[in-house]
Amino acid sequence: MFQFSATTSGAEVVATFPDKVEGKTFVITGPTAGSLGAQTALFLAAGNPSNIILLGRTASKVTPVISEIKTISPSTNAQFIPLDLTRFDSIRAAAATINNTVDKIDVLINNAGIMGVSEYTLTAEGIESQFAANHIGHFLLTSLLMPKLEAAGNGARIVNLSSSGHQLGEVRLDDYNFDGGKAYDPWAAYGQSKTANILFTVSLAEKLASRGILAFAVHPGSIADTQLGTHIEMSMWGHVSQAFVDRGFPNPMMAPLKSLAAGTSSTLYAALDPSLKASDSGSYIADATITETPDYAHNPAIAEKLWVLSEDVIGEKFNL
Numbered sequence: 001m002f003q004f005s006a007t008t009s010g011a012e013v014v015a016t017f018p019d020k021v022e023g024k025t026f027v028i029t030g031p032t033a034g035s036l037g038a039q040t041a042l043f044l045a046a047g048n049p050s051n052i053i054l055l056g057r058t059a060s061k062v063t064p065v066i067s068e069i070k071t072i073s074p075s076t077n078a079q080f081i082p083l084d085l086t087r088f089d090s091i092r093a094a095a096a097t098i099n100n101t102v103d104k105i106d107v108l109i110n111n112a113g114i115m116g117v118s119e120y121t122l123t124a125e126g127i128e129s130q131f132a133a134n135h136i137g138h139f140l141l142t143s144l145l146m147p148k149l150e151a152a153g154n155g156a157r158i159v160n161l162s163s164s165g166h167q168l169g170e171v172r173l174d175d176y177n178f179d180g181g182k183a184y185d186p187w188a189a190y191g192q193s194k195t196a197n198i199l200f201t202v203s204l205a206e207k208l209a210s211r212g213i214l215a216f217a218v219h220p221g222s223i224a225d226t227q228l229g230t231h232i233e234m235s236m237w238g239h240v241s242q243a244f245v246d247r248g249f250p251n252p253m254m255a256p257l258k259s260l261a262a263g264t265s266s267t268l269y270a271a272l273d274p275s276l277k278a279s280d281s282g283s284y285i286a287d288a289t290i291t292e293t294p295d296y297a298h299n300p301a302i303a304e305k306l307w308v309l310s311e312d313v314i315g316e317k318f319n320l
Contacts, residue, residue: 002016002273002275004265004269004287004288004289005287005288006221006256006258006262006287006288007258007262008262008265008288009043009259009261009262009264009265010039010040010043010261010262010263010264010265010267010268011043011046011261012265013043013264013265013268013269013272013273013288014043014044014046014047014268014272015046015047016272016273017272017273017274018047020047020271020272020273020274021044021046021047021048021049021272022047022048022049023048023049023050024049024050024051024106024107025049025050025051025053025102025103025104025105025106025107025152026041026044026049026051026052026053026105026106026107026108026109026271027053027055027098027105027107027108027109027145028040028041028052028053028054028055028109028111029055029056029083029085029109029110029111029112029138029141030055030056030111030112030113031054031055031056031062031065031080031111032056032058032061032062032065033061033062033064033065034260035111036111036161036220036223036260036263036264036267037054037056037109037111037112038062038065039260039261039263039264040109040111040264040267040268041054041065041069041078042065042068042069042072043261043264043268044268045068045069045072045073045076045078046072046073047073048073048075048076049073049076050076050077051076051077051078051079051102052069052076052077052078052079053079053081053098053101053102054066054078054079054080054081055080055081055082055083055094055112055141056080056082056083056112057082057083057084059080059082062080063080065078066078066079066080079101081094081097081098081101082094083112083141085112085132085133085134085137085138085141086123086124086127086129086132086133086137087123087124087125088125088140088314091137091140091141091144092140092144094141095140095141095144095145096144098145098148099144099145099147099148102148103148103151104148104149104151104152104153104156105145105148105149105151105152105156106152106155106156106157107156107157107158107159107271107272108142108145108149108156108157108158108159109159109161109267109271110138110141110142110158110159110160110161110197111159111161111267112133112134112137112138112161113133113134113161113193114129114130114133114134115130115165115190116186116187116190116240117129117130117186117189117190118186120178120181120184122177125313126177127176127177127313128176128177128178128184128189130186130189130190130192130193131176131177131189131192131193131196133193134190134193134194134196134197135193135196135197135200135310136310136313136314138160138197138200139200139310139314140314142158142200142204143318143320146318146320149213150211150213153212154211154212155212155213155214156212156213156214157213157214157215157216157270157271158201158204158208158213158214158215158216159215159216159217159218159267159270159271160197160198160200160201160215160216160217160218161197161217161218161220161267162194162195162197162198162201162217162218162219162284163194163219163220164219164244164249164252164286165187165190165191165193165194166191166194166195166197166198166293166294166297167191167244167247167249167294168187168188168190168191168194168240168243168244168247169187169188169189169190169191169192169195170191170192170195170296170297171192171195171196171199171296171302171306172192173302173305173306173309176192176309176313187239187240187243188243195296195297196306197217198217198284198293198297198298199297199298199299199302199303199306200217200303200306200307200310201215201216201217201282201283201284202282202298202299202300202303203300203303203304203306203307204281204282204320205281205282206282206300206303207320208281208320209278209281212278214276214278214280214281215281215282216270216276216280216281216282216283216284216285217283217284217285218266218267218269218270218284218285218286219266219284219285219286219291220258220263220264220266220267221255221257221258221262221263221266221286221287222252222253222255222256222257222258223257223258223259223260223263240253241253265287265288266285266286266287266288269285269288270285282298284297284298
């Protein structure tokens with residue numbers, strides 16, 4: 001067993017398990033240049049995978065990543081497919097394109113996300129935007145791609161990026177839209193979506209156990225140079241810190257910042273490390289280590305209620 005840590009670079013994880021990358025197919029959401037998703041893809045390219053499928057909203061922001069992948073690994077098919085996780089039609093179109101493009105998916109990395117949306121915003125389907133983009137969109141995408149994950153055979157993996165933000169709020173199962181915005185708080189909404197990422201992982205682990213597909217939720221850490229929080233005013237971070245403390249959790253602003261390279265290590269550990277067994281599926285991983293979460297974030301009964309709610313929101317049953 002290899003020991004990784006908070007400072008481990010994702011490049012080291014890929015170099016440790018080259019046989020888990022070479023010839024494999026990876027699908028990654030949120031691959032904008034300079035992001036965690038992009039850096040994850042670039043590290044994977046060093047292992048010469050067969051396919052890296054990158055899903056994002058804007059082709060021009062992903063084109064530089066594809067060019068760099070092809071420089072690192074000319075034999076790898078690197079492809080951009082448009083995806084807007086706040087629109088069901090876009091998700092269904094992206095899934096259809098992927099299903100028609102590849103024979104199998106070895107690892108699906110649900111990396112994309114939005115954070116701290118200050119104004120209460122609903123999607124076209126009437127879903128609060130952070131819950132939609134961070135959870136519901138990935139729930140639908142993953143469900144539609146399930147046949148290709150099954151085609152990879154025993155050992156396919158699903159990695160859902162959560163964060164310590166799950167400590168900011170439970171999933172409001174009876175009011176996920178915050179009373180039509182009247183009860184909206186940007187950080188409670190972000191917390192709800194990140195808790196949902198973990199609960200979704202718990203459900204996937206249980207429902208897919210018989211098929212040998214593993215699922216993990218990961219916290220990449222506080223990243224110095226990711227783009228996720230660049231739109232948030234500096235004055236807001238004090239409010240966010242206090243929100244963690246008020247809920248009885250440590251102030252995340254006191255944690256050391258990670259480099260972008262180190263921020264990919266938990267994702268790649270979850271995606272590749274063979275020491276993670278079926279019994280570990282459903283776990284939450286931080287600093288490349290399985291880590292505990294509050295009961296509301298991993299309780300199987302709550303996870304099942306979220307699954308049913310997600311199906312109701314989408315208007316479709318997924319009998320995995």
